Amino acid sequence: xxxxxxxxxxxxxxxxxxxxxxxxxxxxxxxxxxxxxxxxxxxxxxxxxxxxxxxxxxxxxxxxxxxxxxxxxxxxxxxxxxxxxxxxxxxxxxxxxxxxxxxxxxxxxxxxxxxxxxxxxxxxxxxxxxxxxxxxxxxxxxxxxxxxxxxxxxxxxxxxxxxxxxxxxxxxxxxxxxxxxxxxxxxxxxxxxxxxxxxxxxxxxxxxxxxxxxxxxxxxxxxxxxxxxxxxxxxxxxxxxxxxxxxxxxxxxxxxxxxxxxxxxxxxxxxxxxxxxxxxxxxxxxxxxxxxxxxxxxxxxxxxxxxxxxxxxxxxxxxxxxxxxxxxxxxxxxxxxxxxxxxxxxxxxxxxxxxxxxxxxxxxxxxxxxxxxxxxxxxxxxxxxxxxxxxxxxxxxxxxxxxxxxxxxxxxxxxxxxxxxxxxxxxxxxxxxxxxxxxxxxxxxxxxxxxxx
Numbered sequence: 001x002x003x004x005x006x007x008x009x010x011x012x013x014x015x016x017x018x019x020x021x022x023x024x025x026x027x028x029x030x031x032x033x034x035x036x037x038x039x040x041x042x043x044x045x046x047x048x049x050x051x052x053x054x055x056x057x058x059x060x061x062x063x064x065x066x067x068x069x070x071x072x073x074x075x076x077x078x079x080x081x082x083x084x085x086x087x088x089x090x091x092x093x094x095x096x097x098x099x100x101x102x103x104x105x106x107x108x109x110x111x112x113x114x115x116x117x118x119x120x121x122x123x124x125x126x127x128x129x130x131x132x133x134x135x136x137x138x139x140x141x142x143x144x145x146x147x148x149x150x151x152x153x154x155x156x157x158x159x160x161x162x163x164x165x166x167x168x169x170x171x172x173x174x175x176x177x178x179x180x181x182x183x184x185x186x187x188x189x190x191x192x193x194x195x196x197x198x199x200x201x202x203x204x205x206x207x208x209x210x211x212x213x214x215x216x217x218x219x220x221x222x223x224x225x226x227x228x229x230x231x232x233x234x235x236x237x238x239x240x241x242x243x244x245x246x247x248x249x250x251x252x253x254x255x256x257x258x259x260x261x262x263x264x265x266x267x268x269x270x271x272x273x274x275x276x277x278x279x280x281x282x283x284x285x286x287x288x289x290x291x292x293x294x295x296x297x298x299x300x301x302x303x304x305x306x307x308x309x310x311x312x313x314x315x316x317x318x319x320x321x322x323x324x325x326x327x328x329x330x331x332x333x334x335x336x337x338x339x340x341x342x343x344x345x346x347x348x349x350x351x352x353x354x355x356x357x358x359x360x361x362x363x364x365x366x367x368x369x370x371x372x373x374x375x376x377x378x379x380x381x382x383x384x385x386x387x388x389x390x391x392x393x394x395x396x397x398x399x400x401x402x403x404x405x406x407x408x409x410x411x412x413x414x415x416x417x418x419x420x421x422x423x424x425x426x427x428x429x430x431x432x433x434x435x436x437x438x439x440x441x442x443x444x445x446x447x448x449x450x451x452x453x
Contacts, residue, residue, distance in 0.1 A: 021336030022246075024345050025328060026096050027172040030247040032255040036262030037180035038173070038244045041325045044187045044266050046133055046315045047235045049194065051271060052278030052286035052293075054231045057224035059214055060279070066232055067275060073418060074236040074391060075264055080415075081241050081395040082256040087402050089253060096246030097332070098239065098390070105398045115390070116333075122239045122386040123326045124365065130323035132369040134160040137316035140295070141309065154370040161366030164323055168358040171345055173247045173328045176321070183321035184266060190314035191270040197294050197303035197311070198277035206302060210283045223432040230388075230429030233422075235271075237387030243329060291315075323365075330361055388426035393419050 030038075055063035084105065088095050095101040098119055103112035135156035142149055142156070170176060201207060215221040245256050278290040281302075287293040291312065294302050301308060334357050339350045396415035399405075405412040 018341055019336060020339030020341040020350070021332040021334075022096055023341045024335055024339060024350070025172055025332040026243060026246040027174050028096070028246060028252075029174050029249050030177060032248065032258040033262065034174065034177040034180075035244055035248055035256055035259030037177055037184055038247065038325060039238065039241070039259050039263040040187065040266050041176075041180040041183040041318075041321050042238045042240060042244065043236065043263060044184075044270055045318060045322045046190075046289075048187075048191065048270055048274045049278070049290045049315075050231060050288050051235065051275035052282060052290050053288045054228040054235075055275055055279040056284050056286045057214070057221075057228035059212060062225070063228075063275065063279070066229055067271060070232050070236050071264070071267065071271070073422075074238075075260060077391055077395040077418075078238065078241055078260055079257060080399040082245060082260070084395070084398045084402050085242060085245050085256070086253040089251065094250065094252070095242060098242040101242050102394060102398065105401050115394075118386050118390055119239055119329055120333075122237070122390070123329045124368075125386070126326040127323050127330075127362075127365040128368045128372075130319045130326070131157060131160050131164060131366055134316050134319040134323075135369065137312050137319070140291075140312055144305070144309070157366055157370045161362055161369075163320065164366070165359050165362045167320060167324055168327060168331075168362050169355060170324070171354070173243065173325075176324055176328075179321050179324065183318050186314045186318040186321075187266065187270055190311040190318070191274050193307055193311040193314065194290060194294075195273045195277045197307055198281045198290070200304070200307075201294060201302035202277075202281040204302070206300070208282060208285065208302070210281070211285070212279075212283045214284070223435060226425065226428040226432040227436055229425055230432070233392070233426075233429070234387050236267075237391050239387060239390040240326065240329060243332070327358075327361070331358060334358070334361070385426070385430050388422055388429070392422035392426070 051067070054066075058066055085095055085101065088101065088104065093104065095104065099112050099115040102115045103109060135153055138156040138159065139151075139153055142151060170179075215224055241256075244259075245252055248255050274290070278286055278293070282290070282293045285293070291308065294308055296302070335350075335354065338353045338357060340347075343349045345351075396419050400412060400415055405415075
């Protein structure tokens with residue numbers, strides 16, 4: 001799925017007619033609110049249900065601080081990246097791909113390959129994770145209806161993969177706008193359902209005992225804290241902002257900021273409410289998925305079954321949208337190399353390869369989900385090694401290179417400080433996350449029947 005590094009001028013708009021990945025998948029027809037729908041789907045997903053677990057390693061004070069700082073820094077980072085994209089567009093070089101933007105700004109082919117490697121790993125990982133979590137949602141519902149049923153996790157993975165194969169045939173990123181609007185409402189829906197369930201659990205007579213203490217061992221406490229920071233970074237992560245901005249009808253200048261504001265309004269409502277309600281009820285016993293804490297294996301449900309069931313259905317439906325959004329980079333790469341932009345999007349020449357290649361990609365993601373059902377620990381590693389470089393380092397470097405703020409200016413030193421702090425946090429987060437992954441290795445089983453947290 002690798003593509004050639006750009007040579008000389010990087011993707012001028014005039015070359016779009018020869019680039020099927022751009023002309024088809026990254027079709028530029030959207031309005032700013034469509035970008036807001038795409039951004040919200042890319043960031044606000046079921047991973048927010050791991051926030052109580054992240055707070056478990058940080059406590060109330062540090063948890064709130066890290067959540068707020070991550071929110072402010074990512075908004076600032078995405079704002080800067082949008083400014084860089086606008087700057088390039090005004091210079092006659094409209095970039096529609098993260099890898100080409102980075103290569104043009106840094107003037108280096110190796111940056112092209114670095115970004116495409118990280119992007120491919122993140123996007124494929126999210127695709128695998130979406131299938132895996134959707135399958136778990138189906139398994140939860142099945143287990144409640146038929147507690148002794150014979151279907152296994154991989155059976156539900158196969159079902160989800162079939163649905164994703166069908167949905168993957170939507171030809172353009174822009175064609176997902178209505179699905180992603182539904183995704184926005186679904187994220188609000190299951191968040192408020194989970195908050196209601198946590199309030200019910202916390203005020204009932206069966207309320208679990210609450211303990212907000214951290215690990216007594218200082219080294220374990222430090223490792224847990226960096227792992228939690230990596231998880232929060234992954235939750236806020238969005239490694240496809242240039243591709244989302246590419247879906248805007250030109251000129252795109254200024255439109256992305258409105259989309260960001262829409263997205264972060266949803267983030268504010270969902271992230272804080274999920275984190276506070278879940279950690280308030282379960283404290284340092286919070287599970288990596290708050291729904292599992294509310295549906296314990298060794299006792300009765302801590303909230304009405306219908307309420308939790310509805311939340312699970314909302315999560316399931318949104319996971320299809322998330323899987324579609326993060327597949328767009330893969331489809332763009334595939335069609336850039338396999339389709340003919342001079343022929344119609346639905347011509348036999350382009351339609352048949354699209355169906356075959358997208359089906360193969362989804363089957364690959366489904367196979368990986370069935371083979372490696374290890375979600376919780378891997379999520380932290382992805383945050384440290386993937387999202388932190390793309391979201392907390394490169395945008396600041398690109399802004400400093402393109403806009404050239406004075407070395408004595410506040411903007412320059414804020415950017416440098418963010419780069420240094422988050423590079424250090426990423427290194428420590430990667431180390432601590434991999435450490436936990438190794439410690440949990442004995443729980444892992446290929447093609448296992450349950451997701452390992």
